[in-house]
Amino acid sequence: MKMKLKTSLLFSLLSIIMLLLTHTNSWAQQDVPEMADAMRSNGKIFVVVLVLATIFAGIIIYLIRLDKKITNLEKNNIR
Amino acid sequence: MRQTWWKIICVALLTYTIIGGILLPVPARFIINESIRNLYFHVPMWFGMILLFTISFVYAIKYLRSGDIKDDFKSVAFIKVGVLFSILGMLTGMEWANYTWGEAWSNDPKQLATAVCMLMYFAYLILRGGMKDEEKRAKLAAVYNIFSFALMVPLLFILPRMVDSLHPGNGGNPGFNAYDLDSQMRLIFYPAVIGWFLLGLWMATLRVRIYYLQHQYENEA
Numbered sequence: 391m392k393m394k395l396k397t398s399l400l401f402s403l404l405s406i407i408m409l410l411l412t413h414t415n416s417w418a419q420q421d422v423p424e425m426a427d428a429m430r431s432n433g434k435i436f437v438v439v440l441v442l443a444t445i446f447a448g449i450i451i452y453l454i455r456l457d458k459k460i461t462n463l464e465k466n467n468i469r
Numbered sequence: 470m471r472q473t474w475w476k477i478i479c480v481a482l483l484t485y486t487i488i489g490g491i492l493l494p495v496p497a498r499f500i501i502n503e504s505i506r507n508l509y510f511h512v513p514m515w516f517g518m519i520l521l522f523t524i525s526f527v528y529a530i531k532y533l534r535s536g537d538i539k540d541d542f543k544s545v546a547f548i549k550v551g552v553l554f555s556i557l558g559m560l561t562g563m564e565w566a567n568y569t570w571g572e573a574w575s576n577d578p579k580q581l582a583t584a585v586c587m588l589m590y591f592a593y594l595i596l597r598g599g600m601k602d603e604e605k606r607a608k609l610a611a612v613y614n615i616f617s618f619a620l621m622v623p624l625l626f627i628l629p630r631m632v633d634s635l636h637p638g639n640g641g642n643p644g645f646n647a648y649d650l651d652s653q654m655r656l657i658f659y660p661a662v663i664g665w666f667l668l669g670l671w672m673a674t675l676r677v678r679i680y681y682l683q684h685q686y687e688n689e690a
Binding site: 435438 | 498
């Protein structure tokens with residue numbers, strides 16, 4: 391179980407680092423559709439990412455625990 | 470399906486989808502603006518639903534051939550998760566439409582066809598819920614499942630394409646044209662579809678396992 395969590399944590403960390411590295415450029419544009427670039431440079435978009443990631447992590451932890459519980463029940467039933 | 474490797478892949482892909490889907494650059498378009506990112510979350514719900522219903526359809530046929538109650542359990546578990554995905558897809562679609570098409574429900578042909586499709590699958594669950602006898606219920610549900618799948622295909626893939634629609638890929642619309650996903654968006658969209666589908670698969674397998682346990686318990690008691 392611990393191994394699983396560790397591996398998934400490692401994966402998420404890796405992707406975060408990759409994204410931070412790839413997204414260093416911000417565009418300065420005029421007369422183009424308004425996008426949230428300014429908001430992103432102010433750092434606020436990261437708050438949204440954080441919130442989404444938190445909710446997602448919660449759901450995944452819930453699913454992992456449920457999976458574990460069912461596995462336990464199955465083991466007890468087989469005897 | 471009790472291995473962990475595909476669950477880890479699922480979590481990794483979805484983590485990438487959430488972070489990359491919000492932070493990586495997208496094409497700048499009028500009207501939809503940043504909401505183009507909904508593509509990574511709203512559309513995979515429908516792809517996931519279709520895949521889950523397809524798996525359920527396969528198990529329905531399998532049940533009719535084998536008569537094994539386990540195939541029936543699988544069939545209904547996939548329907549249940551598919552219905553959840555369809556509800557989420559519908560809600561997210563309406564939220565998105567509210568701010569880009571001007572109203573949540575504009576009687577768009579795809580919206581209507583999907584609503585009909587959802588009602589068919591709701592009826593499946595009600596039909597199942599109303600029957601006590603396990604074997605009878607499984608047989609009827611399997612037959613009904615095959616019919617609704619046969620109807621779902623023209624409802625979702627043919628009818629909306631024959632008329633003008635607000636959805637991309639159907640008619641003229643202000644958003645992005647027929648999946649002109651640029652290569653940047655593809656990099657997130659495809660992993661997103663696979664990730665969300667695997668999540669649905671995971672949820673469905675958990676449900677199947679609960680059904681097995683329930684079945685075992687009832688047979689012992």
